[in-house]
Amino acid sequence: MLTKWPLPSRRALAVTAAALAAAGLAACSSSTSSTTSGATGGNGSSSSASTGGNQPALVMESSPENSITRNFNPFTVTTPVYGMGPDGLIYEPLIQFNLAKPPDDYPWLATGFTWGDGGKSITFAIRQNVKWNDGQAFTPDDVVFTYNLLKANKGINLTGLQISNVTASGNNVTITFPTSQYMNLGNVAGVAILPKHIWSSVGDPSTYVDAKAVGTGPYVVGNFNSQGITLTANPSYWQPVPVKKVFFPVYTSNTGATNALFAGQIDWTGNFIPGLKENFVNKDPAHNSYWMAPNATNSLFPNLNRWPTNQLAVRQAISAAIDRTAIGAQGEAGLEAPASNATGLTLPTFAAWSAPVASMSLKATADPASAQQILSKAGYKKDGAGFYALNGKEVKLTIVDPAAYTDYAQDDQIIAQQLKSVGINATFSGLTVDAWNAAVASGNFDMTMHWGNGGLTPYSLYSNWLDSRLATGNNATGDYERLNDPKVNAMLDKMNGDQTVAQQTADLAPIMQYVAANLPVIPTVNSAAWFESSSKHFTGWPTEQNPYESGQPSGSNNNAGTGTDEVVILRLKPVS
Secondary structure: OOOOOOOOOHHHHOOOHHHHHHHOHHHOOOOOOEOOOOOOOOOOOHHHOEOEOEOEOEEEEOOOOOOOOOOOOOOOOOOHHHHHOHHHHOOOOOEEEOOOOOOOEEEOOEEEEEEEHHHOEEEEEEOOOOEOOOOOEOOHHHHHHHHHHHHHOOOOOOOOOOOOEEEEEOOEEEEEOOOOOHHHHHHHHOOOOOOHHHHOOOOOOOOOOOOOOOOOOOEEEEEEEOOEEEEEEOOOOOOOOOOOEEEEEOEOOHHHHHHHHHOOOOOEEOOOOOOHHHHHHOOOOOOEEEOOEEEEEEEEEEOOOOOOOOOHHHHHHHHHHOOHHHHHHHHOOOOOOEOOEOOOOOOOOOHHHOHHHOOOEOOOOOOHHHHHHHHHHOOOEEOOOOOEEEOOEEOEEEEEEEOOOHHHHHHHHHHHHHHHHOOOEEEEEEEOHHHHHHHHHHOOOOEEEEOOOOOOOHHHHHHHHHOHHHOOOOOOOOOOOOOOOHHHHHHHHHHHOOOOHHHHHHHHHHHHHHHHHHOOOEEEEEEEEOOEEEOOOEEOOOOOOOOOOOOOOOOOOOOOOOOOHHHHHOOOEEOO
16 A cells, blocks of 8 residues: 555455355445435446536445545545545645656656755755635645645644745745755645635644535546545646546445446445456456556564564474465565565566665565574474474464455465465464554554555655654554664665665665665565556556556555545546
């Protein structure tokens, strides 16, 4: 799902084949558990909703919600609107980023930037002749105001930016930091910029209910009701807006959203859906397609403060025992490929940084003999139940994940079976999402499957995995396994001071080698940017051959309210 805070997980949208069959896909033009109203709020199929003329509304689905409230605050990640994605088409950042082909980027509200003071300052040239959608002029003063608001309010500083000062000089805005931020460009430049004339009087920005949604983006709020949200083209936007309306329908279940996709009622979505080829592509191969760009690496997080996963030999045995091919093919329905590098580096996305570890391949299939040999060599012996133990203490663990994340749940069940087969007493326990979030944040678990952080460079991935400063107290936002190694933090900080890919690669190499040798996380399969689309009404979608963006809707790895949606939607063309 993306930064030093967990992205809204696409796992919540996983749908089992049994659930689809029970819903009756052959007749899924409507669903008792979903909304299929038009963009104008109740006129039949969403995809045929009129925009004036013959162009239909683009129907976009990103997150099922039981109900919605009119709050477009781009820094309140718990609101239904944030999960659905429309705020990312209203509020804009200084720079947009190609998450499918880093480190490519797109100038946005800034036309360019220059680093200074060894990465401790950055100066943005602010785009001129841009307006807020209420008609007022967008100025550098709005940018200064936004970053100072982040500096003063931890509740909206979601990525923990350490800002020293923000100043404007003419059309330029300079932000300074106490440490180098070369590797943190996505977090620095991906902030959703706010209008000073609105937000300077809202009180606490983290609790402000933003009903007006005054942004610089290509869309403004049209209809808003219980059936969905309609955005209409901003007539004063600074770029052409080929798609005139976007409709975000409210679906109250994963099955309802998937049924609507298969019935041709959705143009763009990003869900984990088994049977995509059979139930989606093959039904209309001329228009329906999907592409799952690898944007990070899924991994098992072994609790490093708890027996038995605090034992290196146990972690090594787990890594040898699991069948990554089976996890990808069965648990992930063939949509996520096995992790191919022992360091966890996401390939091919981060290929530019892979040279020092290119030969460190990771075995895709299980190696039970090696797993047992590792444990035996470390002094573990099988007990009467057939499980390995050390000094009478059995190697017993529980893997936890939300039961609602059906792909992770199936992954974990596969892994538990594989571990039992080599003598590790592993079981899976499905939790509620809230209980799992609390367990991971507090470190109260044995082992869990978790997605990795994508971004512009591998720094985002490894920082989120390893930086112990993200796991203080009971509210961890990273380093969920509780690694506490100051030397690793120092290596991450050194890499964060590197400006060029060559420098970054050199300083990343020992970090990657540390992961391969010590297994603070155990890589499993690539983490996909879920993306399904129909070209029946709109063309120009990103593809593996033309990876100008990942295509995952609401796929923000930059900051609150920003992401890939805007880059994609402005490249689409309506079918005449």
